Amino acid sequence: MSTTPLRERPSWQALAAHHADIGGRHLRELFAEDPARGERLRAEAAGLYLDYSKNRVTDETMRLLFELARECEVEQRRDLMFSGAPINTSEHRSVLHVALRMPKGASLTVDGVDVVAQVHEVLDRMAAFAERIRSGEWRGHTGKPIRNIVNVGIGGSDLGPVMAYEALRHYTRRDLTFRFVSNVDATDFVEATHDLAADETLFVISSKTFGTLETLTNARSARDWVVGQLGDDAAVAKHFVAVSTNAERVAAFGIDTANMFGFWDWVGGRYSMDSAIGLSTMLAVGPDGFAEMLAGFHEMDEHFRTTPLERNLPALMGLLTVWYVNFFGVQSVGVMPYDQYLKRFPAYLQQLTMESNGKHVTRDGHPVDYDTGPVYWGEPGTNGQHSFYQLLHQGTRLIPVDLIGFGRSLNPLRDHHDLLTSNVFAQAQALAFGKTEEEVRAEGTADDVVPHRVMEGNRPSNTLLAERLTPRLLGALVALYEHSVFTQGTIWGIDSFDQWGVELGKVLASKIAPDLTGPADAALDYDSSTAALIRHYRALKG
Numbered sequence: 001m002s003t004t005p006l007r008e009r010p011s012w013q014a015l016a017a018h019h020a021d022i023g024g025r026h027l028r029e030l031f032a033e034d035p036a037r038g039e040r041l042r043a044e045a046a047g048l049y050l051d052y053s054k055n056r057v058t059d060e061t062m063r064l065l066f067e068l069a070r071e072c073e074v075e076q077r078r079d080l081m082f083s084g085a086p087i088n089t090s091e092h093r094s095v096l097h098v099a100l101r102m103p104k105g106a107s108l109t110v111d112g113v114d115v116v117a118q119v120h121e122v123l124d125r126m127a128a129f130a131e132r133i134r135s136g137e138w139r140g141h142t143g144k145p146i147r148n149i150v151n152v153g154i155g156g157s158d159l160g161p162v163m164a165y166e167a168l169r170h171y172t173r174r175d176l177t178f179r180f181v182s183n184v185d186a187t188d189f190v191e192a193t194h195d196l197a198a199d200e201t202l203f204v205i206s207s208k209t210f211g212t213l214e215t216l217t218n219a220r221s222a223r224d225w226v227v228g229q230l231g232d233d234a235a236v237a238k239h240f241v242a243v244s245t246n247a248e249r250v251a252a253f254g255i256d257t258a259n260m261f262g263f264w265d266w267v268g269g270r271y272s273m274d275s276a277i278g279l280s281t282m283l284a285v286g287p288d289g290f291a292e293m294l295a296g297f298h299e300m301d302e303h304f305r306t307t308p309l310e311r312n313l314p315a316l317m318g319l320l321t322v323w324y325v326n327f328f329g330v331q332s333v334g335v336m337p338y339d340q341y342l343k344r345f346p347a348y349l350q351q352l353t354m355e356s357n358g359k360h361v362t363r364d365g366h367p368v369d370y371d372t373g374p375v376y377w378g379e380p381g382t383n384g385q386h387s388f389y390q391l392l393h394q395g396t397r398l399i400p401v402d403l404i405g406f407g408r409s410l411n412p413l414r415d416h417h418d419l420l421t422s423n424v425f426a427q428a429q430a431l432a433f434g435k436t437e438e439e440v441r442a443e444g445t446a447d448d449v450v451p452h453r454v455m456e457g458n459r460p461s462n463t464l465l466a467e468r469l470t471p472r473l474l475g476a477l478v479a480l481y482e483h484s485v486f487t488q489g490t491i492w493g494i495d496s497f498d499q500w501g502v503e504l505g506k507v508l509a510s511k512i513a514p515d516l517t518g519p520a521d522a523a524l525d526y527d528s529s530t531a532a533l534i535r536h537y538r539a540l541k542g
């Protein structure tokens with residue numbers, strides 16, 4: 001690994017000089033000079049077609065970005081990840097979510113253990129359990145089959161499951177009800193359970209550590225709710241299962257570890273939707289659907305592992321993000337799925353991208369002197385178009401977007417799908433090419449309105465197209481973003497797999513919580529703002 005600081009490396013310097021040359025060029029010119037650009041600047045893998053021609057790049061930009069990736073040893077680091085090396089240096093852990101989707105029979109030995117065999121052992125147990133629930137063989141405390149499944153978890157133990165459930169709803173058992181509780185705000189639990197009967201409800205308590213305050217608080221309320229309705233502590237055995245890496249804490253909570261599905265510390269929370277954390281997904285779509293999703297993940301993993309950077313979708317997307325963040329000063333990236341089923345996909349990506357790459361020091365602890373992870377956000381199209389797209393088109397900030405569309409709708413109805421998809425293409429076109437003053441005037445626009453109607457354009461986008469949203473495609477799509485995040489983090493030299501920044505808030509909250517119920521006149525050992533807020537809260541509480 002080069003010890004030269006990132007900004008001093010030859011490829012970085014060449015990119016900076018190149019940006020000074022071409023950063024101001026307009027996509028209109030780039031397309032005019034190279035009419036076949038849209039056919040050339042594209043790549044395909046695992047059912048996903050990526051058109052990246054509407055980015056502010058030339059062939060030279062791409063060549064320099066690939067050089068940067070090679071200088072930062074993206075390929076070597078990728079191979080290290082796939083080999084099980086402990087690349088999560090600040091936590092001294094391997095990063096092996098890719099092992100979660102390796103096919104049965106494959107093998108990967110880490111510290112003398114075949115992790116793929118372990119993975120499939122758990123997958124088989126999950127499948128047997130899912131079949132028992134789905135067939136009605138598993139009975140609740142009063143002898144009724146399970147009709148409702150409530151996943152209790154937060155962060156990676158919630159966002160993946162809820163996103164996948166919504167994304168794959170078309171494939172789910174409609175006679176089963178799925179709910180997801182994450183927030184420690186009791187409203188989340190109360191609203192999720194208010195119309196459910198405890199004797200038909202299974203709680204899946206999902207927590208990698210089984211030490212997360214929100215999840216344990218909600219799990220305790222769930223236990224009270226079940227025991228309260230069924231009048232018997234013994235009901236817990238039939239209505240609770242756990243997904244965790246920590247068997248001791250699961251047992252201490254009172255869940256029989258025979259009803260626990262494990263995973264390993266080499267699976268990061270935000271990379272865990274394809275581990276046992278996906279139990280609710282498997283209950284919803286069945287073991288075969290889950291296996292299909294894993295196959296999609298694996299297909300993208302193999303593409304990332306074996307394809308030259310020049311045609312490698314995650315590498316291309318990751319490098320383009322670096323180009324905008326570090327050379328154009330871009331602060332945020334929008335992800336707009338044109339598929340209602342993907343409505344939670346942007347929220348899922350926020351944890352994946354921002355918890356991974358929101359870092360201020362390099363892996364060896366030196367402060368970075370360049371920007372790292374951008375803010376990711378988004379909403380399903382076309383809703384966003386009628387809300388914040390105005391700023392994308394005419395605001396003063398440059399915000400690259402990923403537009404995700406499909407060839408076929410899972411709910412074909414009249415002409416809805418063509419109308420939806422026409423918007424994918426139209427938005428990419430409008431963002432890139434805009435509307436010139438001459439064009440606006442040629443429409444007979446009044447002079448005073450002309451400046452308001454001019455659209456500068458030159459706003460970059462990627463368009464991702466797939467045939468239709470299937471479990472397999474979802475797996476490939478998630479893996480695409482996982483490896484794009486990896487590519488970005490590797491260039492920036494940061495640890496994309498730790499999340500120390502979330503700790504301080506947790507510690508401070510645990511100090512504050514007891515003081516919220518203390519006597520009104522008790523001395524408060526806080527800064528003056530926090531102390532005043534606590535006093536005011538106590539007064540409001542009454």
Ligand code: F6P
Binds near residue numbers: 208
């Ligand atoms: O606080 C952040 C975090 O640690 C995430 O990384 C993780 O996904 C989430 O909390 C939940 O953690 P757990 O699965 O251990 O309950």
